[in-house]
Amino acid sequence: MRKVVWWLVVTGVITITFGTLYVGLQQALRLGANDPQMQLAQDTASQLNKGGFPTQVVTGDVDIAHSAAPFTIIYDKSGTPIASSGSLNERVPKIPFGVLKASEGKPYHFVTWQPQPGIRLASVTVAAKSYYVTSARSLYETEQRTSTLGKVVLTGWLLSLCLIGVAAYWYGAKS
Secondary structure, eight states: OHHHHHHHHHHHHHHHHHHHHHHHHHHHHHHHTTHHHHHHHHHHHHHHHTTOOHHHHOOOOEETTTOOSOEEEEEETTSOEEEESEEBTTBOOOOOHHHHHTTTTSSOEEEEEEEETTEEEEEEEEEOSSEEEEEEEEOHHHHHHHHHHHHHHHHHHHHHHHHHHHHHHHHHHHO
8 A cells, every 4th residue: 555655646746747847848938939029019019109100110021821920010999900010811910809908008918819720829919009019920830849848748757657667666576
């Protein structure tokens, strides 16, 4: 009975350790995917608050479906796109209005946005005086890294359990 309790305790500690490791690293990867967009959205909102015009502040044309480059969309206070440096299927994607409203009174608001199946974006929205600014970029690479991380952590967890199992068996055979 003692050996079973010892095995369960050690297995639990290993599982909690590897689980915590995975969640911590996964969150670091996902939250880090927001960093460029935070700067873009805040800088764009600042330019708009200083009197910049949306069509002058936002330039470029990123094909969201095929690029990992960050892009910015400026919406008016009713949620209508005014200017954009990104397009999806030759149109400016429209983020749900609730996401825009959630940025009010905060330095920024970030969400994972899926404008169509198969396209997931790390987006950051900042409220400017007369506009909402959303900057986003593809999560494809981040999700690939997270998948690899999961495989590495799972392998380490399984190998650790096997090693503990072998040690328990060897110790049990000796006693």
